[in-house]
Amino acid sequence: xxxxxxxxxxxxxVLAGSAGLASAxxxxxxxxxxxxxxxxxxxxxxxxxxxxxxxxxxxxxxxGGAAGCQINFILRDDQGAPNVGIDAAKTxxxxxxxxxxxxxxxxxxSMPILTSVAVPAKVTQISCxxxxxxxxxxxxxxxxxxxxxxxxxxxxxxxxVMATLGREKGYGxxxxxxxxxxxxxxxxxxxxxxxxxxxxxxxxxxxxNQEQASYRAEVNAALQGEPDSLFLVAFPADGATALxxxxxxxxxxxxxxxxxxRADEFVRSVGAEYLADAAGIDNAxxxxxxxxxxxxxxxxRFGAAPNGPGLHxxxxxxxxxxxxxxxxGAADGTAIRDAIREITGGAGTEVFPGPEGFARAKxxxxxxxxxxxxxxxxxxAFDANGDVTGPLLIWGVAADxxxxxxxxxxNERVAEAVAAVNPG
Amino acid sequence: xxxxASYLVFFLIVASIYGVMVLGLNLQWGYTGLFNAxxxxxxxxxxxxxxxxxxPEREALVGGFGLPxxxxxxxxxxxxxxxxxxxxxxxxxxxxxxxxxATFGTAIGVQLVAVNFERLTGGxxxxxxxxxxxxxxxxxxxxxxxxFLGVMAVxxxxxFLALEAAxxxxxxxxxxxxREDETAARSLGKNIARLRLQAFVLxxxxxxxAGGLYVGFIGYVSPLDFLPILTFQVWAMLIVGGSGNNAGxxxxxxxxWALWTMSxxxxxxxxxxxxxxxxxxxxxxxxxxxxxxxxxVRPQGLLGERATVSREAE
Numbered sequence: 001x002x003x004x005x006x007x008x009x010x011x012x013x014v015l016a017g018s019a020g021l022a023s024a025x026x027x028x029x030x031x032x033x034x035x036x037x038x039x040x041x042x043x044x045x046x047x048x049x050x051x052x053x054x055x056x057x058x059x060x061x062x063x064g065g066a067a068g069c070q071i072n073f074i075l076r077d078d079q080g081a082p083n084v085g086i087d088a089a090k091t092x093x094x095x096x097x098x099x100x101x102x103x104x105x106x107x108x109x110s111m112p113i114l115t116s117v118a119v120p121a122k123v124t125q126i127s128c129x130x131x132x133x134x135x136x137x138x139x140x141x142x143x144x145x146x147x148x149x150x151x152x153x154x155x156x157x158x159x160x161v162m163a164t165l166g167r168e169k170g171y172g173x174x175x176x177x178x179x180x181x182x183x184x185x186x187x188x189x190x191x192x193x194x195x196x197x198x199x200x201x202x203x204x205x206x207x208x209n210q211e212q213a214s215y216r217a218e219v220n221a222a223l224q225g226e227p228d229s230l231f232l233v234a235f236p237a238d239g240a241t242a243l244x245x246x247x248x249x250x251x252x253x254x255x256x257x258x259x260x261x262r263a264d265e266f267v268r269s270v271g272a273e274y275l276a277d278a279a280g281i282d283n284a285x286x287x288x289x290x291x292x293x294x295x296x297x298x299x300x301r302f303g304a305a306p307n308g309p310g311l312h313x314x315x316x317x318x319x320x321x322x323x324x325x326x327x328x329g330a331a332d333g334t335a336i337r338d339a340i341r342e343i344t345g346g347a348g349t350e351v352f353p354g355p356e357g358f359a360r361a362k363x364x365x366x367x368x369x370x371x372x373x374x375x376x377x378x379x380x381a382f383d384a385n386g387d388v389t390g391p392l393l394i395w396g397v398a399a400d401x402x403x404x405x406x407x408x409x410x411n412e413r414v415a416e417a418v419a420a421v422n423p424g
Numbered sequence: 425x426x427x428x429a430s431y432l433v434f435f436l437i438v439a440s441i442y443g444v445m446v447l448g449l450n451l452q453w454g455y456t457g458l459f460n461a462x463x464x465x466x467x468x469x470x471x472x473x474x475x476x477x478x479x480p481e482r483e484a485l486v487g488g489f490g491l492p493x494x495x496x497x498x499x500x501x502x503x504x505x506x507x508x509x510x511x512x513x514x515x516x517x518x519x520x521x522x523x524x525x526a527t528f529g530t531a532i533g534v535q536l537v538a539v540n541f542e543r544l545t546g547g548x549x550x551x552x553x554x555x556x557x558x559x560x561x562x563x564x565x566x567x568x569x570x571x572f573l574g575v576m577a578v579x580x581x582x583x584f585l586a587l588e589a590a591x592x593x594x595x596x597x598x599x600x601x602x603r604e605d606e607t608a609a610r611s612l613g614k615n616i617a618r619l620r621l622q623a624f625v626l627x628x629x630x631x632x633x634a635g636g637l638y639v640g641f642i643g644y645v646s647p648l649d650f651l652p653i654l655t656f657q658v659w660a661m662l663i664v665g666g667s668g669n670n671a672g673x674x675x676x677x678x679x680x681w682a683l684w685t686m687s688x689x690x691x692x693x694x695x696x697x698x699x700x701x702x703x704x705x706x707x708x709x710x711x712x713x714x715x716x717x718x719x720x721v722r723p724q725g726l727l728g729e730r731a732t733v734s735r736e737a738e
Contacts, residue, residue, distance in 0.1 A: 038704025047701035054700070074692055077704030082649050086642065087438065087685040094431040095689070108648025111550060115643040120565035134549040143553050180540075182548040 040080020159190025470632025504632025550646025666725025
């Protein structure tokens with residue numbers, strides 16, 4: 001093993017040398033890196049997410065590169081394990097000299113990369129997919145030093161909007177039944193804090209474990225304290241089981257439902273007659289030229305529609321990084337961190353995904369004009385903690401069992417609701 | 425410091441943390457023949473123990489005692505020792521594969537506690553904002569990592585020398601006797617149950633120490649850090665390096681971890697961008713293949729166990 005270790009070291013340094021030579025011949029390049037799960041528990045979605053980042057880099061290169069150079073995209077596998085992920089991130093930062101890290105997918109991989117690699121080395125990290133509220137908490141206490149961003153909306157705004165809606169409908173005593181996962185726990189917590197801040201009472205917070213035959217015990221616990229309404233955070237099959245038992249035990253049908261329950265399967269198995277008073281929440285499907293631009297480019301490149309988790313958010317993560325690098329004029333982590341604030345939000349000229357959009361952005365930046373990136377997930381605006389908010393919608397169920405779309409909550413309206421309860 | 429050198433420092437820190445862990449497992453398996461398939465569970469207890477003792481005070485958590493890091497590290501080791509004592513008392517009457525199943529179950533149990541005991545462990549969110557000991561004294565991550573590597577070198581040397589002294593003592597010879605023929609050792613009037621327990625607890629403490637060091641170096645801990653794959657990695661390190669040989673254990677830690685990580689670096693350099701999303705699978709294949717090749721060529725490990733014969737045997 002000593003011999004093969006030596007060989008690995010020699011091979012590594014030879015490769016490092018040859019890469020340097022290659023870039024000298026073809027003009028300059030800047031590296032950007034991604035750490036994603038190509039193998040391991042998230043492998044099913046990981047490589048397509050990698051393709052999304054590579055596509056954004058291709059588009060930027062077609063538009064002439066960023067910060068005066070072509071961009072070289074380096075994708076590393078974390079095998080779904082934090083220890084492999086931090087090592088990959090460290091090689092990207094130290095050996096490949098990347099100013100930006102994209103990823104990771106799982107929060108438990110992104111977080112150690114952030115604390116042990118990105119922040120100490122002053123490298124900007126943008127994740128497509130990590131949803132844990134711990135990042136917001138860390139940012140709030142200054143642990144990210146502003147180097148952390150994510151393009152995936154967190155569940156906090158959804159909980160706050162549901163609490164606001166419940167209070168508007170006059171619900172005073174609400175019980176919560178939620179799936180016992182990172183997603184369910186954080187959604188329930190956000191709802192509870194907001195609901196209580198708005199003067200309501202949460203009578204019970206009951207977690208349930210997935211895929212049980214019956215949730216009678218959980219429903220019973222939630223019915224204690226005489227609630228006048230229920231906030232159900234669940235997935236369709238388990239949610240239907242729990243809700244049928246809730247109704248059978250005489251629980252009120254004044255219901256608030258989470259985004260995953262917006263499914264015909266759920267409505268069919270509960271029965272539309274019980275869902276007349278139900279109101280649910282979901283991310284509003286963003287439509288518009290910026291979304292079409294990516295969908296068309298994806299279809300042209302891969303011959304299929306970009307269906308799958310994380311593709312749009314990853315494209316935007318990479319696009320934001322590259323446009324910020326162009327704006328900063330240098331491949332420097334801190335400069336990119338600051339430039340991200342200048343090319344998102346604000347009142348600049350809108351620029352879209354795709355080579356034409358990036359070329360337009362480069363022209364405007366060169367001319368000293370402000371730009372605002374409107375991406376594959378719509379207009380992007382990071383808050384102080386690096387989180388994005390997306391527009392939301394309220395859905396309901398018609399008498400014939402079809403799903404209806406009610407109120408639309410724009411980014412501004414969501415931000416107002418969040419500010420009104422100031423959770424955290 | 426050049427990029428490759430500073431990466432190498434980082435790599436060696438992580439590898440030496442695993443080295444400490446492999447040394448602990450070597451006492452259990454290499455010398456005593458205890459099949460501990462729950463290495464990651466004791467690693468997790470050391471890690472969470474240290475993190476809870478050293479972490480900042482938080483409203484939502486029962487822990488967060490803000491102790492100085494070295495004290496917290498000792499606390500984590502003590503917690504691991506106590507846990508090993510309890511697990512050992514309950515399971516050590518079991519032989520080989522039964523012990524493996526029992527310890528494997530223990531590790532899964534520890535991970536489930538980490539996921540669900542939110543007030544103590546932060547649940548799936550993990551514990552954030554842990555201070556990296558002494559980071560403030562050094563301006564740059566490069567200088568800090570050099571310092572941490574120095575600390576690691578001292579600790580690895582200390583654990584190595586202590587274990588070497590232990591296994592060379594009469595007590596160490598007895599461990600090997602138990603491994604080779606338990607009935608014969610018992611027939612000499614030795615208390616085998618107590619000996620197995622001692623080896624199990626003493627071997628678990630370095631594993632817990634490694635957990636605490638990992639937390640100190642990374643500044644974060646979550647249940648995802650303690651997947652069963654890590655137990656397999658540590659075992660691969662010991663078997664490839666040579667079980668029953670402490671130097672082999674360290675060599676195995678560095679070698680297998682190098683294979684695991686640097687193969688990714690080499691592949692990312694060699695494979696064209698368009699194929700990168702397939703490269704991960706090649707890397708995993710390569711890791712498995714090389715481990716198998718090493719074991720075929722050197723079944724006793726890179727450094728096998730030294731034959732020990734009595735001075736009077738000649």
